[in-house]
Amino acid sequence: MTQYFDPWSAEFIAHPYDAYAQLREQAPVSYYEPTRQWLISRYQEVSSLLRDRRLGRTYTHRFSHEEFGRTPPDPAHEPFHTLNDNGLLDLEAPDHTRIRRLVSKAFTPRMVAELRPTVQRLADELVSALLKDGGGDLISAVAEPLPVAVIAEMLGVPAADRGLLRPWSAAITGMYELNPTPQAARRAVDASIEFSDYLRALIRERRAAPGADLISALIAAQEDGDRLSEQEMISTCVLLLNAGHEATVNTTGNGWWALFRNPDQLALLRSDVDRHLPTTIEELMRYDTPLQLFERWVLEDIEVAGVRIPRGAEVALLLGSANRDPERFTDPERLDVTRTDNPHLSFGAGIHFCLGAPLARLELTESYGALLRRVPGLSLVREPGWQPGYVIRGLNELLVTA
Template sequence: MDASADFAPWSPRFVADPYPGFAALRAAGPVHWFEPSRQWLVPRHVDVSALLRDRRLGRTYLHRFGHEEFGRTPPPPEHEPFHTLNDQGLLDLEPPDHTRIRRLVSQAFTPRTVERLAPVVRRLARELVDGLLADGGGDLMTALAEPLPVAVIAEMLGIPAADRGLLRPWSADICGMYELNPGEEAARRAVRASTEFSAYLRSLIAARRADPGDDLISALIVAHDEGDRLTEQEMVSTCVLLLNAGHEATVNTTGNGWWALFRHPEQLAALRADQGLLPGAIEELMRYDTPLQLFERWVLDDIEIGGTLIPRGSEVALLLGSANHDPDRFPAPERLDLARADNPHLSFGAGIHYCLGAPLARLELAASFGELLRRAPGLRPVAEPEWKPGFVIRGLRELLVEC
């Protein structure tokens, strides 16, 4: 079928509520060609879950093929700073490089490291909620959702407090390239941010080499395994990925999640009455309104999806938001159910690219939601929010509340 009628990622109306369109795609079949982005859309949970783990697909093809050999046009030379930075991050690598770097980074990103951050995360959440309460409300996005995860990952990396205002704008400009068919202006901003962020991190790495601290950058410098070490570019790319991936999901889960709770007052009341529901509620909020809606993969070897041959050289778009609303996997998926017991959502991905920062994201979300539930029992919205134009990374422009 022609997917363009049901899948309209550049339409504000679709971005505001993509789920009816997803339902139409799932009902129409397991895979659909989408000409505007020249991708195969995959909307069903069973297929998305399997393909996230399928090694015949990859985040890159350059470990096996050149651009021309794979039937693709190389990126323009002027985009090189973005691709140098992006293409050596864990999210866009395949084995053996992915295996080596993830093993090294994991040494410095252990559950104990994350747990050691718990008091810092709770203190930051408490201070930000203090400010929101003192003001009687405000924009939940700028008052809490955005500053908390940025401050946490900056603390983790050892970025000085005076420099932390640089991080969110750099991240936003780089992430603009992850949208479908980004334009030249988005590329220009991403290149500039990549250049500036890389130069900043190289300077910080040099300072940590001379004077190591108790931070992740210092740990990455010394991480080694059987003679392997991270190159400086791999360290830079890892730090940028940890910042970008380490806060975008948390920011948008916070905004999307509170907006979902406001629209389901009976669920919000149940959560306020029993905060023991909070861990499961966070999983359900991530499922219900997924912060990352789409994950792209290259087809490295011919595959078949539901009887359709997808040839090598194609690109598939795995629709995580659709998979998370698939009635074949989730009973009554359009219902927000904070007590949902069986919840294999795909918001953190799956397979070798499963989100390394998932434990940290859960810690941050538990801290911020917990503080607001305890200390702002009358929290309510004062206006219906607008959605940012991006679809792949989907979230609110602002969420105005009063306490």
């Protein structure tokens, strides 16, 4: 039944949801040979496996590559893997537990709350520029600059250097796609080296002269004498940028495109922004999630919906499919900005639930709020096209008039 699943097809990327419905109904657990993964498409199984400790984002804490039946990564990709493998997203206990505990001492709810005026100011500035121009590309004018500016403010990156962050992030996340090309791998390696070197220099500056920024807080974070290593700090900062960029940019672009296609829901939202905005943000993340797929390794034999999956296999948890499962969501194909029963999986679940979820929600709330209140006549110029990536799925552009 995996003929329905074609992650390199432009048609599939533009609308994967019919294929997901076929998978859920006919083959909710199915092996996909091109990527050597088991596709898991129903909410119940996806939610359960996100939390199941018999699976992991890595296996190297328990097995060698050879013991696990896997080929070691290309040595030429080592800079990317050093950066990626020391971040929270790809660690398991006890390393994950230790690093998350230390990072949480620096990246606190209070820090996020104190960022609200900054995020409001940045969103207003970007929307003002869009208004002045009479419209433009909502992706490049608002969606992309906002999370980059916020993380730059958090890290204390000088304004003159902020243009470096977005290209580095885009190149590194290219490695998260299914079967990345050699060219994508090369770009990811180069960006990993450049971004790491830049942050290493910034950390040296903050050690010498601490400030009120996240890097200084990460340097100071400790528990019982334990501190983050330099590499752990670098990987944490890069992950915050990459994950925040993916969630905010694509929820902004995909979400506005969904609202334009559902004018009754956009009108309802505009009728009472304060009331409907919180549920709208969650519904847009459910309806067209920015991260369509999340991979995990099977560390010991498991059975999923009656199908045995052996140790050494990899599962592809289809978050976009789970978020539209009619067994969990009422009328899931309908966009409903008033939906309250909405336990979507767009931020993951279990120990790898997104640490930056509160920040992403803040950015989305201020971005959508500024556009809805200040540009009530925002309208679409033409139907957008999609970027070629499937795992991190978003629009090329979204042209609007203000």
